[in-house]
Amino acid sequence: MANINNVAKKARVSIATVSxxxxxxxxxxxxxxxxxxxxxxKLDYKPLYSAxxxxxxxxxxxxxxxxxxxxxxxxxxxxxxxLGMEYSARDSDYYILLTTVKxxxxxxxxxxxxxKYKDVDGVALAGRVPTSLIEYLENQGIPFxxxxxxxxxxxxxxxxxxxxxxxxxxxxxxxxxxxxxxGFIGGSYFHPSVKDRYRGxxxxxxxxxLGDSEYFDKFSFLKNVxxxxxxxxxxxxxxxxxxxxxxxxxxxxDTTAMGALSELKKYxxxxxxxVSVVGFDDITLSSFCTPSLSTVRVPKLEIGKESxxxxxxxxxxxxxxxxxxxxxxxxxxxxxx
Amino acid sequence: MANINNVAKKARVSIATVSxxxxxxxxxxxxxxxxxxxxxxKLDYKPLYSAxxxxxxxxxxxxxxxxxxxxxxxxxxxxxxxLGMEYSARDSDYYILLTTVKxxxxxxxxxxxxxKYKDVDGVALAGRVPTSLIEYLENQGIPFxxxxxxxxxxxxxxxxxxxxxxxxxxxxxxxxxxxxxxGFIGGSYFHPSVKDRYRGxxxxxxxxxLGDSEYFDKFSFLKNVxxxxxxxxxxxxxxxxxxxxxxxxxxxxDTTAMGALSELKKYxxxxxxxVSVVGFDDITLSSFCTPSLSTVRVPKLEIGKESxxxxxxxxxxxxxxxxxxxxxxxxxxxxxx
DNA sequence: TTATTATATGTAAGCGGTTACATAACAAAG
DNA sequence: CTTTGTTATGTAACCGCTTACATATAATAA
Numbered sequence: 001m002a003n004i005n006n007v008a009k010k011a012r013v014s015i016a017t018v019s020x021x022x023x024x025x026x027x028x029x030x031x032x033x034x035x036x037x038x039x040x041x042k043l044d045y046k047p048l049y050s051a052x053x054x055x056x057x058x059x060x061x062x063x064x065x066x067x068x069x070x071x072x073x074x075x076x077x078x079x080x081x082x083l084g085m086e087y088s089a090r091d092s093d094y095y096i097l098l099t100t101v102k103x104x105x106x107x108x109x110x111x112x113x114x115x116k117y118k119d120v121d122g123v124a125l126a127g128r129v130p131t132s133l134i135e136y137l138e139n140q141g142i143p144f145x146x147x148x149x150x151x152x153x154x155x156x157x158x159x160x161x162x163x164x165x166x167x168x169x170x171x172x173x174x175x176x177x178x179x180x181x182x183g184f185i186g187g188s189y190f191h192p193s194v195k196d197r198y199r200g201x202x203x204x205x206x207x208x209x210l211g212d213s214e215y216f217d218k219f220s221f222l223k224n225v226x227x228x229x230x231x232x233x234x235x236x237x238x239x240x241x242x243x244x245x246x247x248x249x250x251x252x253x254d255t256t257a258m259g260a261l262s263e264l265k266k267y268x269x270x271x272x273x274x275v276s277v278v279g280f281d282d283i284t285l286s287s288f289c290t291p292s293l294s295t296v297r298v299p300k301l302e303i304g305k306e307s308x309x310x311x312x313x314x315x316x317x318x319x320x321x322x323x324x325x326x327x328x329x330x331x332x333x334x335x336x337x
Numbered sequence: 338m339a340n341i342n343n344v345a346k347k348a349r350v351s352i353a354t355v356s357x358x359x360x361x362x363x364x365x366x367x368x369x370x371x372x373x374x375x376x377x378x379k380l381d382y383k384p385l386y387s388a389x390x391x392x393x394x395x396x397x398x399x400x401x402x403x404x405x406x407x408x409x410x411x412x413x414x415x416x417x418x419x420l421g422m423e424y425s426a427r428d429s430d431y432y433i434l435l436t437t438v439k440x441x442x443x444x445x446x447x448x449x450x451x452x453k454y455k456d457v458d459g460v461a462l463a464g465r466v467p468t469s470l471i472e473y474l475e476n477q478g479i480p481f482x483x484x485x486x487x488x489x490x491x492x493x494x495x496x497x498x499x500x501x502x503x504x505x506x507x508x509x510x511x512x513x514x515x516x517x518x519x520g521f522i523g524g525s526y527f528h529p530s531v532k533d534r535y536r537g538x539x540x541x542x543x544x545x546x547l548g549d550s551e552y553f554d555k556f557s558f559l560k561n562v563x564x565x566x567x568x569x570x571x572x573x574x575x576x577x578x579x580x581x582x583x584x585x586x587x588x589x590x591d592t593t594a595m596g597a598l599s600e601l602k603k604y605x606x607x608x609x610x611x612v613s614v615v616g617f618d619d620i621t622l623s624s625f626c627t628p629s630l631s632t633v634r635v636p637k638l639e640i641g642k643e644s645x646x647x648x649x650x651x652x653x654x655x656x657x658x659x660x661x662x663x664x665x666x667x668x669x670x671x672x673x674x
Numbered sequence: 675t676t677a678t679t680a681t682a683t684g685t686a687a688g689c690g691g692t693t694a695c696a697t698a699a700c701a702a703a704g
Numbered sequence: 705c706t707t708t709g710t711t712a713t714g715t716a717a718c719c720g721c722t723t724a725c726a727t728a729t730a731a732t733a734a
Contacts, residue, residue, distance in 0.1 A: 001455070003720055014684045019722060027682055046454045050390035051720035054689050059387065061432075071420065079416050083408065086436060090450055095398075095434050099423060113427055117383045118338065262627045285622070290599045340690055351714045356692060364712055388690035391719050678733070685726075692718085699712075704705100 002043040011039040063123040068100035084304015105130035122315040150192040159325045166296040166329035167200025179248035183219045185235030186252035187227035232259025254279035276337035291335035339380035348376040400460040405437035421641015442467035459652040487529040503633040503666035504537025516585035520556040522572030523589035524564035569596025591616035613674035628672035
């Protein structure tokens with residue numbers, strides 16, 4: 001394995017010059033540069049990461065932390081976001097280290113190794129993460145961004161999708177299709193995404209002259225637990241038992257909608273004729289289930305790429321004021337509505 | 338940030354001694370060791386990875402490569418295996434670097450960065466991967482293992498699940514339930530897992546006196562494309578159109594089975610009464626769909642952990658003869674059979 | 675012409691660890 | 705009391721790179 005000394009010797013220059021060539025620095029004569037390049041090529045020389053990192057005191061790593069339950073969920077939501085970051089990172093100088101944290105998180109014991117050893121230049125936190133973890137990062141001064149999450153009363157660098165408008169548009173489509181009694185099924189309502197989707201749902205109905213607080217009381221099923229098909233099942237059971245002439249359901253996400261669909265089937269209720277169903281996220285399964293699910297597509301890879309951009313920007317410029325990137329979403333019409 | 342010099346000075350010893358303490362080496366007096374330990378504690382000293390790596394010439398990284406399409410699939414199969422490796426790695430000295438490769442893989446252009454820069458001590462390849470990639474690793478002498486894959490006529494270190502016996506047992510259960518006309522639906526039959534499952538299916542039927550080559554011709558639907566719900570849909574269509582009194586289907590995996598279930602529903606065929614369906618893998622969705630899917634559970638986390646064990650063993654001992662770890666699977670009875 | 679500035683290259687000191695080797699201390703053996 | 709062997713500790717070179725600084729050369733200005 002060739003090193004910088006071999007290259008320098010063979011090119012008859014000093015290692016400083018080789019270093020300048022590698023890093024595309026000024027003050028290298030064109031001829032010298034070409035000479036060095038050709039030797040690098042010939043020897044198949046690649047600089048050693050650990051040596052660079054030691055010398056520059058950057059780690060070249062970015063941490064990606066996601067709550068274990070989220071990563072194991074049916075939907076590949078966060079895995080796709082991770083992949084989006086990975087796509088960006090591989091074209092640059094970073095590795096992305098993925099790890100999960102537990103719900104019951106204790107910064108003393110459960111700290112990801114790359115944090116304990118300060119072996120990352122920055123961290124991306126995907127989805128809901130323990131508050132104590134965020135506090136730890138702030139105290140340690142490690143740059144971080146939140147993806148698809150937010151903390152009340154705290155401004156952080158973050159990347160989110162346009163939950164409010166996505167929901168607003170989706171509900172608008174439902175209304176336009178002639179439905180009047182539109183339910184909402186949602187889990188983990190403390191989650192800002194779910195909150196914003198609920199807000200979009202309500203605001204649209206209000207603007208269409210359909211909803212008031214009594215309406216929302218009747219037509220909302222909210223549970224403060226992690227979203228799952230189970231929530232959808234419970235939601236359908238509840239809404240139907242109310243006898244309120246339910247003719248459509250907007251679910252806080254596709255996973256929940258899957259449960260709702262299966263439960264409606266049990267009651268032999270025709271979708272979308274009797275009750276139409278719309279989800280949010282556009283997970284892979286949504287186009288495969290029957291009937292295929294109308295939903296709001298969230299561009300996961302794009303979120304990942306934007307996250308990478310933002311995080312590296314913050315790493316390079318740690319004292320900039322916090323920014324929030326909002327990623328556009330798109331309503332997808334399928335068979336369930 | 339404290340370094341080894343700070344610790345040495347404060348503990349009134351040399352850095353060599355501190356290094357010995359960190360690495361639990363012999364020849365340190367108990368008193369000295371305690372002293373150094375307490376200083377390390379006090380200064381919250383953590384050794385710097387890049388320095389260790391530079392000095393020891395190991396990278397501390399393990400590469401995890403999976404084909405992009407696989408990682409993006411509905412099923413979280415390989416993500417879970419990755420996670421299993423991650424669980425093991427975080428308790429030791431390795432980071433796992435995940436990356437995907439394209440179908441059309443060109444070693445000159447598409448080489449993962451950690452390979453190009455020789456920045457891993459070993460690599461785990463999950464699922465089907467380009468042959469050219471494997472050849473590259475062999476030529477470069479980079480230790481690697483195959484997970485859930487194998488190459489004809491080549492013995493590699495690998496971790497696989499017991500596909501043959503899993504299929505054998507599953508089909509045995511179907512037969513015991515009284516079914517006689519049992520179809521097989523499978524995609525990508527070049528994949529050794531699918532092959533072995535098909536072999537298990539056939540061998541069981543033979544041993545139960547049910548199948549001969551004519552039977553298998555009639556009851557098999559094999560397509561040489563990546564498995565997907567679509568394959569299941571096509572398979573059901575095909576098998577039903579044959580008018581062969583189909584009363585059960587064994588699918589090469591759950592994803593395929595999902596498609597089969599949805600298609601059977603379209604025909605209003607009762608599952609499991611008229612046709613029972615059994616899958617393989619036990620993806621999360623399998624317990625949520627209706628009817629819930631009988632399947633063969635593959636312990637994904639365990640596969641990941643075993644992969645880690647095997648790979649690190651090979652890294653430590655590169656010239657050992659290739660081994661194959663076979664992970665036990667378990668039949669899970671649910672509603673679809 | 676000489677002073678000044680921009681460009682080009684080299685020298686050597688780190689970065690924070692590991693480790694071969696030298697040496698010191700001490701106990702057991704002769 | 706020396707000799708020998710074991711244990712304990714220190715010294716300094718080295719891993720492969722970056723970079724501040726010194727120096728040399730070429731181009732431009734005075």
